[in-house]
Amino acid sequence: MRIIFYIIQKEFRQIFRDKVMLPIIIVIPMVQLLILSYTATFELKNTLISIVDHDHSVTSRELISKFKGSSFFTIVSFEESYDSGIERIKSGETDQLLVIESDTEKKLARAEKTTVFLVTNAINGSAASLMNAYAVAIVTSFNQELIAETLPGIQTAAAIQTETRHWYNPRLDYKTYMVPGILVLLITLIGMFLSGMNIVKEKELGTIEQINVTPIKKYQFMIGKLLPFWIIAMFELIIGLGFARLVFGIAVEGNIALLLSIASVYLLVVLGIGLLVSTISDTMQQAMFISWFFLVIFILMSGLFTPVESMPEWAQWINKINPISYFIQINRMIMLKGSSFKDVAELFYALCVYAVLILTFAVKRYKKVA
Amino acid sequence: MKGFAVQIEGLHKSYKNVVALQNITVDIKPGELFGFIGPDGAGKTTLFRILASLILPDKGKVELMGYNVVQHYKEIRQRIGYMPGRFSLYQDLTVEENLRFFAGVHGTTIEQNYALIKDIYSQIEPFKNRPAGKLSGGMKQKLALSCALIHKPEILLLDEPTTGVDAVSRQEFWHMLQNLKKSGITILVSTPYMDEASLCDRVALIQKGEIMKVAEPEVIINDFDHSLFGIRTNKMFPLLHDLNEFKLTTTAYRFGDTIHFVSSKDANPKKELISWLELKGHQNIVIQPVAPTIEDCFILQMNQQN
Numbered sequence: 001m002r003i004i005f006y007i008i009q010k011e012f013r014q015i016f017r018d019k020v021m022l023p024i025i026i027v028i029p030m031v032q033l034l035i036l037s038y039t040a041t042f043e044l045k046n047t048l049i050s051i052v053d054h055d056h057s058v059t060s061r062e063l064i065s066k067f068k069g070s071s072f073f074t075i076v077s078f079e080e081s082y083d084s085g086i087e088r089i090k091s092g093e094t095d096q097l098l099v100i101e102s103d104t105e106k107k108l109a110r111a112e113k114t115t116v117f118l119v120t121n122a123i124n125g126s127a128a129s130l131m132n133a134y135a136v137a138i139v140t141s142f143n144q145e146l147i148a149e150t151l152p153g154i155q156t157a158a159a160i161q162t163e164t165r166h167w168y169n170p171r172l173d174y175k176t177y178m179v180p181g182i183l184v185l186l187i188t189l190i191g192m193f194l195s196g197m198n199i200v201k202e203k204e205l206g207t208i209e210q211i212n213v214t215p216i217k218k219y220q221f222m223i224g225k226l227l228p229f230w231i232i233a234m235f236e237l238i239i240g241l242g243f244a245r246l247v248f249g250i251a252v253e254g255n256i257a258l259l260l261s262i263a264s265v266y267l268l269v270v271l272g273i274g275l276l277v278s279t280i281s282d283t284m285q286q287a288m289f290i291s292w293f294f295l296v297i298f299i300l301m302s303g304l305f306t307p308v309e310s311m312p313e314w315a316q317w318i319n320k321i322n323p324i325s326y327f328i329q330i331n332r333m334i335m336l337k338g339s340s341f342k343d344v345a346e347l348f349y350a351l352c353v354y355a356v357l358i359l360t361f362a363v364k365r366y367k368k369v370a
Numbered sequence: 371m372k373g374f375a376v377q378i379e380g381l382h383k384s385y386k387n388v389v390a391l392q393n394i395t396v397d398i399k400p401g402e403l404f405g406f407i408g409p410d411g412a413g414k415t416t417l418f419r420i421l422a423s424l425i426l427p428d429k430g431k432v433e434l435m436g437y438n439v440v441q442h443y444k445e446i447r448q449r450i451g452y453m454p455g456r457f458s459l460y461q462d463l464t465v466e467e468n469l470r471f472f473a474g475v476h477g478t479t480i481e482q483n484y485a486l487i488k489d490i491y492s493q494i495e496p497f498k499n500r501p502a503g504k505l506s507g508g509m510k511q512k513l514a515l516s517c518a519l520i521h522k523p524e525i526l527l528l529d530e531p532t533t534g535v536d537a538v539s540r541q542e543f544w545h546m547l548q549n550l551k552k553s554g555i556t557i558l559v560s561t562p563y564m565d566e567a568s569l570c571d572r573v574a575l576i577q578k579g580e581i582m583k584v585a586e587p588e589v590i591i592n593d594f595d596h597s598l599f600g601i602r603t604n605k606m607f608p609l610l611h612d613l614n615e616f617k618l619t620t621t622a623y624r625f626g627d628t629i630h631f632v633s634s635k636d637a638n639p640k641k642e643l644i645s646w647l648e649l650k651g652h653q654n655i656v657i658q659p660v661a662p663t664i665e666d667c668f669i670l671q672m673n674q675q676n
Contacts, residue, residue: 006474010463017462206458210517213422213452214475215444 003216007224011198015228025194029186029236033243036182037175047072047131050094052079057105059146063116066142067098072134086119095121096131108146168253168336175248180335181304183240184328187233188298191267193291195229195274200287203278222363226271233267234260244335253338259331262344265351266327272358273323279365298324326351374433375400375525375556376421381430383416390416391579394430398558398572403551405570406560407664413579414560415455418529421558422452434525448476451518455530457510461503465494465513468502469520476521483522486553490546491516508539515546526550528559532566544569564665575668582671587664594662594670596620596635599643600628603652612650618642621673630660632670 016022049067053060067073076094079085085097099117107114118135122128169176202208211221237260244250252259273294281287301308301315302324308316319325330347333339341348376398383391391413398404406414419425420432423443432439437446459468466480469491473480484491494512497505502513511531518526528547532540544566547557559570567573568587575582575590583590603609606629613622613631618639620632633639640657647655662670 003475010471014462206456209454210458212424213447215447216475
């Protein structure tokens with residue numbers, strides 16, 4: 001016990017003495033939380049649209065004014081022809097092109113079918129489908145109004161009407177969705193990088209030689225090495241939750257104690273991976289590269305940005321070994337939904353099994369190497 | 371006390387295709403100051419790392435205080451102090467923090483064993499709040515020695531402690547070792563500096579992974595059974611080449627600003643040598659008999675083995 005205390009004391013001394021690392025550990029994660037939460041958003045504001053109006057009628061002007069009135073669209077230009085409109089898209093000055101055919105009003109007056117033509121720049125697929133959906137929504141609601149106006153006798157509302165409520169995130173605010181995920185990312189970075197790098201640093205500087213000839217036992221060394229980063233990551237999670245509450249107004253709906261205790265198990269998984277990386281690498285550069293390789297895959301597949309459900313099946317299988325994916329899910333459930341232990345139990349047990357497996361493996365490997 | 375502090379018998383160690391140590395057999399008595407003398411790459415560090423239980427021998431028996439390095443490494447680690455050739459303390463911790471840490475992990479305190487390190491540590495104590503990385507080479511070495519001693523080891527393993535240290539600090543260091551010896555610690559030192567051999571009780575001359583000779587330094591010098599001359603002429607550059615072509619030469623090599631010439635056994639070649647050198651065009655020939663040093667013995671040994 002005393003020996004572990006001495007190692008932990010030494011680790012904290014080294015961490016707090018490092019004038020570069022200390023701010024990296026404490027300040028930068030919070031800055032990242034702020035920046036990423038505000039910027040990593042799929043919300044569309046300011047879609048640039050150009051309009052080709054061949055009709056020049058009251059109806060066409062009314063439709064255009066609907067686009068003008070929408071906060072999603074900014075009309076950048078009125079074009080003479082379809083071709084000049086396409087040129088605008090090509091040059092990147094506009095994202096969408098709305099073409100209103102001539103005789104639209106006349107056809108409508110005769111109760112004939114008529115069409116508008118919508119062109120969307122689909123370089124960014126997910127943005128394009130959103131732009132499309134917004135534009136179609138405007139045209140559809142305009143259509144409804146037209147029918148109600150021109151054919152007052154017909155009960156347009158006879159069909160099924162949909163009313164949408166967004167549960168757990170009523171205003172569909174992306175920050176609410178991102179913040180819990182980014183919090184997970186930050187403690188993962190701290191846990192995986194710092195712990196792995198720390199042990200490799202002792203190897204690289206040769207200080208591990210001196211440690212190895214002392215009667216320090218392997219388990220004491222590992223606990224002494226991992227516990228400080230476990231403490232730092234937990235501390236960071238608590239600060240991050242405070243930030244989420246104060247800056248983004250996202251309170252933890254569920255039980256904070258439950259969230260923290262699951263986080264403590266999750267961190268064991270992450271530290272275990274860090275330890276494993278340290279047994280594979282001899283230099284900090286190698287450790288850095290290996291950690292990054294796994295982290296990038298884990299992060300992109302974690303469901304932080306894109307829903308796991310829409311990935312191909314094999315990818316969902318790979319995700320079974322992605323610890324970040326588990327904890328992002330749990331964290332969102334507890335923070336936003338207020339899920340109880342029963343709801344997250346299955347995911348939690350999976351994390352427990354993971355922690356046991358990875359730590360056993362890492363410790364075994366560590367013993368073999370050192 | 372058991373018979374030997376360190377007992378090595380038939381030790382082999384190789385890395386892949388490279389043989390690092392072969393057939394090493396040596397016994398070291400308790401309280402001895404024992405030196406392993408040999409050039410870089412002779413296998414000294416490998417030997418010390420095996421003794422420190424950091425790497426495993428391929429073959430042979432290695433015991434420290436009766437404990438085998440393979441099975442009883444735990445007991446050994448309690449009882450040895452190891453100072454690697456490369457400075458391996460924490461550079462970002464202060465002098466005192468380093469010492470306290472190593473005392474702590476050995477389950478002791480600085481105060482408890484202060485008497486043992488007093489001589490050494492008192493010299494760096496004025497800088498105890500300075501990070502270890504900011505110490506000079508000599509001070510680093512004193513700190514490393516203090517840390518290796520703080521748990522009162524029975525055997526001290528010092529791997530090239532004086533490499534890269536200035537002449538004054540080297541002298542000081544050996545003086546400290548002589549003092550430590552008085553407290554009964556067995557000390558094993560490796561060094562590439564031949565002149566340090568005479569400061570040891572006994573030395574092993576080690577070359578290419580093999581021990582050539584184990585004896586007291588005086589005995590090694592006494593065993594030098596050839597005539598040795600220091601030679602200077604007006605043409606130093608071709609001198610070595612010309613000497614090597616002389617029929618009575620055992621070996622010749624540069625030694626400071628002269629060339630040392632070892633004649634073949636029992637010959638007194640002075641006259642023949644002068645006429646040979648004059649034939650080769652040398653003038654102002656100075657030939658003086660010199661007393662052999664450990665370095666001369668080492669080179670002769672090397673020569674006889676080839």
